[in-house]
Each structure stands twice: as structure tokens, then as C-alpha cells.
Amino acid sequence: MQRKHSDMGIAERKERERADMRRRIVDAAIKMFVEEGYEKVSIRNIADRIEYSPATIYLYYKDKDELLYDVQKEAFLTLADHFARNLTAADPLERLEQLAWAYVGFYRENPELYDLMFIIKAPMNAEHEKEKWENGDRAYDALYNLVAECVKAKKIRFTDATVAAMSIWAFAHGLIALDLRSRLKVCKLHDNELNIGMDDSIKAYLEVIKR
Numbered sequence: 001m002q003r004k005h006s007d008m009g010i011a012e013r014k015e016r017e018r019a020d021m022r023r024r025i026v027d028a029a030i031k032m033f034v035e036e037g038y039e040k041v042s043i044r045n046i047a048d049r050i051e052y053s054p055a056t057i058y059l060y061y062k063d064k065d066e067l068l069y070d071v072q073k074e075a076f077l078t079l080a081d082h083f084a085r086n087l088t089a090a091d092p093l094e095r096l097e098q099l100a101w102a103y104v105g106f107y108r109e110n111p112e113l114y115d116l117m118f119i120i121k122a123p124m125n126a127e128h129e130k131e132k133w134e135n136g137d138r139a140y141d142a143l144y145n146l147v148a149e150c151v152k153a154k155k156i157r158f159t160d161a162t163v164a165a166m167s168i169w170a171f172a173h174g175l176i177a178l179d180l181r182s183r184l185k186v187c188k189l190h191d192n193e194l195n196i197g198m199d200d201s202i203k204a205y206l207e208v209i210k211r
Contacts, residue, residue, distance in 0.1 A: 022060055022070070024050050029071045034112045038120060041068070068116065069126035073135040075113040080138035082106050087146070093155040093210065096146055100172060100202055107176045108195075115180060118173060143169060156209045164209075171205050 028049045033041050043064060047054040061067040086102040089095045107114045116123060117136075127133045147168065148161035158164035175198050178184045189197055 018060070021056075025057060025060060025067065026070050026074060029067055030074060030113075033068075033071060033116065034110075037112065038116070038122070043067070063126075065122050065125040068120075068123040069135070072116050072123040075110070075117050076135045076139050078110075078113070079103075079106055079117070080142060083139065083142045087142070091155075092146060092149040092153055096150055096156075096168075097206055099143060099146060100168070100206060103172050104176065104198070104202065107180070111180060114176065119177060119180065140165070140169075154211055157211055158209065168205075168209070172202065175201060 025046060028046050029041055032046060032049060041064065043057045043061070044054050046067070047057050057067075061070075082105075083099060083102055086105075087095045087098050089098055123135075124133070144161060144165045147156070147158070147164045150156045151158055151161050151164060156164060158167070175184075179194065179198060184194055184198075187194065187197065
């Protein structure tokens with residue numbers, strides 16, 4: 001009996017050590033990704049940063065894509081927490097407006113992470129080996145549940161919550177993606193005017209979908 005408890009203790013300690021190492025690897029990858037960009041993130045560079053051999057990293061991640069999948073997961077958790085902090089209004093329509101500004105605000109504060117979450121294909125290469133993509137669940141559920149509440153209360157013109165969530169998300173993401181890839185320069189606006197133009201576009205869209 002004593003040996004059984006001892007074996008369980010060893011197993012738990014090893015599991016904690018594995019979790020701690022994954023945490024170190026992911027934290028280093030996030031920091032490197034934000035500071036130096038996608039191209040600089042490599043198994044070797046991350047190993048150098050945490051002062052381990054690349055072989056050690058490969059015990060936890062088979063390649064860069066699989067590692068970036070976990071980095072992406074952390075980014076989505078950060079976005080979901082950002083929503084939770086900023087959606088405070090009692091009225092669902094007001095909360096929907098808060099969500100829109102929280103989403104845009106998150107992008108402006110974290111453009112590199114937004115790129116990894118929604119633009120760069122690499123993390124999704126690892127997704128094919130999983131049953132489904134779960135990284136975005138909490139953030140999407142925050143949008144969907146809020147939109148469903150707005151539909152039920154007849155606060156917006158949509159009658160289907162999934163269609164509404166897709167439409168609202170696509171509109172905001174479309175603006176952000178164009179800005180992130182510098183395509184909004186075609187509008188011939190200065191940087192400060194560009195942000196104002198994006199904000200005014202979002203305000204106009206939110207007015208259009210109101211009942």
C-alpha cells in the first residue's frame with residue numbers, strides 16, 4: 001500500500017514537472033512571437049531562450065506548428081478574459097457594443113497575437129490531428145451567447161443567432177484583417193484618421209443591425 005502511494009506521488013510529480021516545462025516553453029514562445037515575429041520563432045531559438053536543448057522541446061512538441069497551436073490557445077484565453085472584464089452592461093445590446101470595442105481594442109493592443117489567432121495558417125496545421133478546433137470556443141461562446149440573448153430580446157434585426165454571430169464577427173474581423181495587412185491604405189487616410197474611420201464603420205454597422 002505504501003509503495004502504491006509512493007508510485008502515485010512520483011507520477012503526480014512527473015506530471016507537474018511536464019506541465020511546468022510546457023508552461024515555460026509556451027511562455028517563451030509567446031514572448032518571442034510578440035517581440036520578434038513568426039519567422040524568428042523556432043524550436044531551436046526557444047530552446048536557447050529557456051536554456052535547454054532542442055531535443056528537450058521535441059519531447060513536448062513534435063514541431064513548430066504544434067507549439068504555436070498551444071500559443072494560439074493562450075491568446076484565445078486572453079481574449080476571452082478580456083471580454084469577461086469589459087462586458088459589464090445589464091442591457092444585452094449595450095454589452096454587444098462593449099464586445100465590439102473590446103474585440104477591436106484587443107487587436108490594437110495585441111496585433112501579433114491577433115495575427116496568430118486569425119490570420120496565420122501555421123497553428124491550424126496541428127488542428128487536423130485533433131477531433132475539433134477548441135482554441136476559440138470560449139471567445140466564440142461569449143459572442144454567440146450574447147447575440148442569442150439579443151435575438152431573443154428582439155434587440156437586433158437577426159432572427160438566427162448563428163447567422164448573427166457569423167455576420168458580426170466577419171464584419172469586425174474584415175476591418176481588422178484589412179488594417180493588419182495594411183490594405184486599408186487604399187482609403188488614403190492618415191493613421192489617426194484610419195482608426196477613426198474603422199471606429200465609425202463599426203458604429204454604423206451596429207446601428208444598422210439594431211431593431
